[in-house]
Amino acid sequence: xxxxxxxxxxxxxxxxxxxxxxxxxxxxxxxxxxxxxxxxxxxxxxxxxxxxxxxxxxxxxxxxxxxxxxxxxxxxxxxxxxxxxxxxxxxxxxxxxxxxxxxxxxxxxxxxxxxxxxxxxxxxxxxxxxxxxxxxxxxxxxxxxxxxxxxxxxxxxxxxxxxxxxxxxxxxxxxxxxxxxxxxxxxxxxxxxxxxxxxxxxxxxxxxxxxxxxxxxxxxxxxxxxxxxxxxxxxxxxxxxxxxxxxxxxxxxxxxxxxxxxxxxxxxxxxxxxxxxxxxxxxxxxxxxxxxxxxxxxxxxxxxxxxxxxxxxxxxxxxxxxxxxxxxxxxxxxxxxxxxxxxxxxxxxxxxxxxxxxxxxxxxxxxxxxxxxxxxxxxxxxxxxxxxxxxxxxxxxxxxxxxxxxxxxxxxxxxxxxxxxxxxxxxxxxxxxxxxxxxxxxxxxxxxxxxxxxxxxxxxxxxxxxxxxxxxxxxxxxxxxxxxxxxxxxxxxxxxxxxxxxxxxxxxxxxxxxxxx
Numbered sequence: 001x002x003x004x005x006x007x008x009x010x011x012x013x014x015x016x017x018x019x020x021x022x023x024x025x026x027x028x029x030x031x032x033x034x035x036x037x038x039x040x041x042x043x044x045x046x047x048x049x050x051x052x053x054x055x056x057x058x059x060x061x062x063x064x065x066x067x068x069x070x071x072x073x074x075x076x077x078x079x080x081x082x083x084x085x086x087x088x089x090x091x092x093x094x095x096x097x098x099x100x101x102x103x104x105x106x107x108x109x110x111x112x113x114x115x116x117x118x119x120x121x122x123x124x125x126x127x128x129x130x131x132x133x134x135x136x137x138x139x140x141x142x143x144x145x146x147x148x149x150x151x152x153x154x155x156x157x158x159x160x161x162x163x164x165x166x167x168x169x170x171x172x173x174x175x176x177x178x179x180x181x182x183x184x185x186x187x188x189x190x191x192x193x194x195x196x197x198x199x200x201x202x203x204x205x206x207x208x209x210x211x212x213x214x215x216x217x218x219x220x221x222x223x224x225x226x227x228x229x230x231x232x233x234x235x236x237x238x239x240x241x242x243x244x245x246x247x248x249x250x251x252x253x254x255x256x257x258x259x260x261x262x263x264x265x266x267x268x269x270x271x272x273x274x275x276x277x278x279x280x281x282x283x284x285x286x287x288x289x290x291x292x293x294x295x296x297x298x299x300x301x302x303x304x305x306x307x308x309x310x311x312x313x314x315x316x317x318x319x320x321x322x323x324x325x326x327x328x329x330x331x332x333x334x335x336x337x338x339x340x341x342x343x344x345x346x347x348x349x350x351x352x353x354x355x356x357x358x359x360x361x362x363x364x365x366x367x368x369x370x371x372x373x374x375x376x377x378x379x380x381x382x383x384x385x386x387x388x389x390x391x392x393x394x395x396x397x398x399x400x401x402x403x404x405x406x407x408x409x410x411x412x413x414x415x416x417x418x419x420x421x422x423x424x425x426x427x428x429x430x431x432x433x434x435x436x437x438x439x440x441x442x443x444x445x446x447x448x449x450x451x452x453x454x455x456x457x458x459x460x461x462x463x464x465x466x467x468x469x470x471x472x473x474x475x476x477x478x479x480x481x482x483x484x485x486x487x488x489x490x491x492x493x494x495x496x497x498x499x500x501x502x503x504x505x506x507x508x509x510x511x512x513x514x515x516x517x
Contacts (some may be wrong), residue, residue, distance in 0.1 A: 005031040008248050008261035010233045013081020014501040015485035016267030017211030022509035024219040028516050035232040036077035039084045045204040046197040048352040066405030071449050080212030087199035088179040088208050090131045091495035092122050095142035104338040104412045106387040108491040112462045112471045121503035129179045129209040137174035140327040153178055156318045165428045176325040176344055179209030194320040199347030235280050242284025244480045267485040274394040274457035290475035295468050299388035301456040301492040304414040309349055309377040310425050311434040316378050321348040329420055340417040341384035341494035349377035384414040385494040394457055406448045458487035472511045484508050
């Protein structure tokens with residue numbers, strides 16, 4: 001007999017995990033299907049060699065690029081999804097990001113909802129995920145109805161000096177919004193200890209505000225919430241009319257198991273959510289489920305990101321570095337009237353990371369040289385908005401394998417942001433000619449392998465001819481099927497997408513609560 005649930009959720013990351021947490025108190029029967037298992041809590045969580053050199057927690061998928069070359073994407077299938085290894089940078093999109101924005105190389109389209117529609121859910125997500133920050137420092141900051149729920153993380157001395165130097169030059173550095181379980185006023189009782197192994201690492205202390213720790217563990221305390229791990233959903237089956245999903249098929253413990261649900265929410269990640277819908281084609285949906293618009297899989301975005309390190313003239317002994325951001329060039333800069341993007345700190349360089357990120361180039365480098373670079377490194381992440389392009393898309397091979405075709409969409413702005421930072425180094429206590437690429441989380445020459453910020457393949461919109469989902473993230477063609485991960489984004493902005501995904505999951509959760517009552 002097929003088990004029946006009020007709501008079935010597929011995927012447990014920032015979207016799916018938050019969605020389940022929001023629905024849990026309803027008393028409705030909720031099933032969460034996660035293709036991965038618990039991420040092991042083990043000493044290797046904090047091992048740079050295990051995480052960055054050996055890729056211990058990277059899942060063994062094989063995808064193909066648009067030219068047919070195979071590559072291993074840097075994806076993580078665990079309870080909590082990609083948030084288990086994220087840097088916990090929890091930014092709101094800017095108010096203008098919800099409107100159409102003209103870029104040097106194209107257009108970022110408007111969303112079918114406004115920032116004001118999302119604002120209360122941003123506040124709710126910041127409270128749930130215990131975001132630290134301070135209002136009023138960032139000149140691009142959108143209006144907020146509440147202060148940050150937790151105080152900003154303090155800068156360590158070298159980063160405080162960087163902040164002071166930036167301010168002295170007329171820039172507006174701000175304390176980056178960060179989701180960690182840190183109590184700096186009472187460190188003996190703080191879960192977070194401000195270690196060096198946070199950004200890109202799992203946290204064995206459960207001190208990071210990830211979807212497992214913050215959302216799923218509390219949700220599983222409700223008897224009406226069921227989690228099935230190691231269950232890879234392979235197909236959604238509809239009724240005879242093709243208007244609703246009636247069965248979810250998953251591979252679990254060597255068998256294909258069917259589950260029935262009144263509402264189905266897909267949250268597999270932008271590539272795998274598109275893959276699932278395409279793989280669920282039937283007579284009523286011959287080109288893929290909910291794909292009458294031919295938009296499923298299209299408009300893949302993942303940020304044109306550049307991880308770089310500058311060499312400080314003085315040693316940089318910072319341990320927890322990810323506390324500062326700069327948005328002065330988010331909407332433009334000197335001699336460039338188009339958006340460039342966001343600058344933020346990333347986790348501190350460690351010598352072993354270079355071995356993993358650039359194994360060929362560092363093969364003959366002595367350990368002392370790598371240690372010297374790491375000691376003087378000040379590390380930045382530059383994020384430029386990736387513009388949606390229909391040709392940047394997910395398709396499936398005859399065997400069901402993923403092909404991800406991608407061409408960079410906004411390269412001019414990315415180059416300008418890089419040169420903008422480089423031009424500032426001399427006045428910031430850095431060597432002006434030493435801005436070195438750090439290919440964080442990637443061990444391949446194919447850029448799309450580092451798809452941590454993937455989005456956009458099942459976009460929402462008002463017009464069913466040009467979108468897959470309506471403004472409530474329900475499929476236009478299916479009465480009971482929703483998508484609550486980053487797939488729904490029609491544009492990705494230039495800030496990390498996690499908080500927007502969490503906020504939207506709460507927003508859609510409110511809609512579902514009204515529906516299932």
